[in-house]
Amino acid sequence: MNVPNIDALIARIKAEAASQTEAQAELQTTAQAAGAEFVQLPPVRLPRAAAPRNPRDRLYGTTDDAFVDEVYRLMLGRDADPAGMRNYLDRLEAGEPRLAIAARLRLSGEGRARKRWMPGLGMAIGLVLAQRVLDRLRLGRIPAWLLRRLDRRCAARAGAEGLPLAVSELRHATQKGFASWHHALQSLSSLTLRHERALQAVQARVTTLEADLAVAREDARYLREVASRQGGGAPAPMAPPLLAPDLIDAYYVAFEDANRGSREDIRAKLAVYDDWLDQVASAGGTVADIGCGRGEWLQLLGERGIAARGVDTNPVMVDLCRAQGLNAETGDAVGWLRAQPDASLAGITAFHVIEHLPFEYLYAMVVEARRVLVPGGRLLFETPNPENLLVGSHTFYHDFSHRNPVTPAAIRFLLSYHGFGDIGFVRSSPYPAEARVPGDDPLTERVNGHLCGPQDYAVIARKPAPAAATASGAQA
Missing domain, CATH: 3.40.50.150 (Vaccinia Virus protein VP39)
Known part of the structure; x- marks a missing residue:
């Protein structure tokens, strides 16, 4: 005859009761501190994201569309026009490095007139000019390879410095998320305080269950005795412990x-x-x-x-x-x-x-x-x-x-x-x-x-x- 482990069940219920008592005390403390049925949560504030120290780093960590607009602002001081956007998106899709596109914009007539500059652009301009010359000799792959390598190094450096533009976007998204949850959290805290009385009722119910289980424990003891008599002797002894590891x-x-x-x-x-x-x-x-x-x-x-x-x-x-x-x-x-x-x-x-x-x-x-x-x-x-x-x-x-x-x-x-x-x-x-x-x-x-x-x-x-x-x- 299988007899349920009443002792373990009682222990689990006592532990649950104790945890509920602790939670109830914490809720009472919160309510007293609030002085009302509604807890006012502080507003969410996040620090401002630091701007990149190197303007070149703004070329990385963004989508292709955002990159084209950004490089236009850096080199030409304006947003990309539709024709320029299509042209450079096609170049990006073809595998042209971002730093090379920045160099091409700087070499354009408008770019020369604006005379914008940023660290690392000189080497990229030199490689773009070399590629134009060497393409005629079918040797343009060499400066193209060097451009890709330089672009990867700049992208890695921007990533190592924390990708501030991506962090800024994440900050904005997090701010919106906190704002949307702010009112919900206030409502939830109010609901929790209103359920204090319900928890008290649960505590009383657990006390009753403990008394009932005490009776069930006595019944289980009696069932063990009955099973022992039906088996013709005492219950089988426990299996011996495993051998010592040594x-x-x-x-x-x-x-x-x-x-x-x-x-x-x-x-x-x-x-x-x-x-x-x-x-x-x-x-x-x-x-x-x-x-x-x-x-x-x-x-x-x-x-x-x-x-x-x-x-x-x-x-x-x-x-x-x-x-x-x-x-x-x-x-x-x-x-x-x-x-x-x-x-x-x-x-x-x-x-x-x-x-x-x-x-x-x-x-x-x-x-x-x-x-x-x-x-x-x-x-x-x-x-x-x-x-x-x-x-x-x-x-x-x-x-x-x-x-x-x-x-x-x-x-x-x-x-x-x-x-x-x-x-x-x-x-x-x-x-x-x-x-x-x-x-x-x-x-x-x-x-x-x-x-x-x-x-x-x-x-x-x-x-x-x-x-x-x-x-x-x-x-x-």
């Missing part, structure tokens, strides 16, 4: 010692990543090893002259690393990565970790890894290889904490989805030759490939470097 941690240290092999065996297996280590060592920076375990990889990184940090959820493993003088700390992968600054690591590795993770956690781990890697930073995840049928159907499940095998195709797509490039695989640890089925025909080879092939694989990938850095590296 017991599980110690178990997995022993499990690794028994199943992963000696440190020498692990070091020999890690030799397949010598090229990866050479690339990271030449680039410099720090490598973080997620799930560092007993520290074999951290030790190898140190021997290669690579700064390394380890993190593991198992404090026993972390203590083993620290006893060897290795830099390791206790923590979970996503939590630790989220605490790291952007672009702070040259590499991130995880050996036999991702097969333990729920997909949502693995997804978050990849997101954070991309954030903390420097441009060009490298990733390496090793995991059991489900392409080997014996691994995917049998040996994978030796570890009780394994969730599911991760296929190469799945991890490739996840990494490419988050923008990683240069994705490749290193397959390692095949079964020994004596385990292979004898024969050299194609069918036997295929069977051996599925049953005796590599037991592990690693996916390697890189965070893309910015295009500008790649181009400069190629020129060098």
